[in-house]
Amino acid sequence: MVATDETHNLIAGDKVSGTNVYNTTGDKIGSIYDVMIDKRSGKVAYAVMSFGGFLGMGEDYHPLPWSTLNYDTGMGGYVVPMSREQLEGGPHYGTRDTPQWDRDYETRVHDYYKTPYYWS
Template sequence: MNYTQRDPLGTYKAPFNPPLGPSTRQGPGPELMGADTLIGNSVFNGSDEDIGSIKEIMLDMRSGRIGYAVLSFGGLLGMGTKLFAVPWDALSLDVENKRFSLDVDKERLKAAPGFDADHWPNMANPDWAEGIHRYYGIEPVSSDRPI
């Protein structure tokens, strides 16, 4: 299910690509989107492989920024599913296909630092955050950088 299908308020009914000239678009998407509609969206890599789905969006309550998307990958019927915290800046929205893209191959994701639902990492730990950002090749966002 993608964000247009999980839109109980009709946020994304207006076209994303209005004709040239003054914008006739109404509603916030895709520059500003409801977090609730993004949970469950598929994530694909550059090889067009399905590498999971977004299970949670983690907000940095001090800065008001999105810190991480928690992806699930692998397993069968929820058994053996591994969770991954991916820096939000590592993801890009694929508006055409209504899904997210992450520039990582399946083998690299399988080897990524992950966790299970009963053992979440301390995402507020700066050492943990630095390691995750480094793994995905993303510069950590400092708390003094403007939004």
């Protein structure tokens, strides 16, 4: 039997990548590049959203606490309660950068978006 990569409530990680992200007014602001999963708890901690640039050039990656995303079945994508300007001002990194995924960095991400820490 072949494994299912999507059910009514579950989705495989590789299907999340590429899913569009919209703001609350329905404007597409980016797409999910990847997800970051806590190794110990198994919780999805962040969605790394890509936006900006053209054809993959000049793109930036913005880690969003998973709790900021809501899946909208009608739109077929995730909705975040923030504007493009708010996202642009948030923690991000370029294609050639690698953030230091330590508690200091994660704390800055959560504090910027005013969300509870996933590890609490």
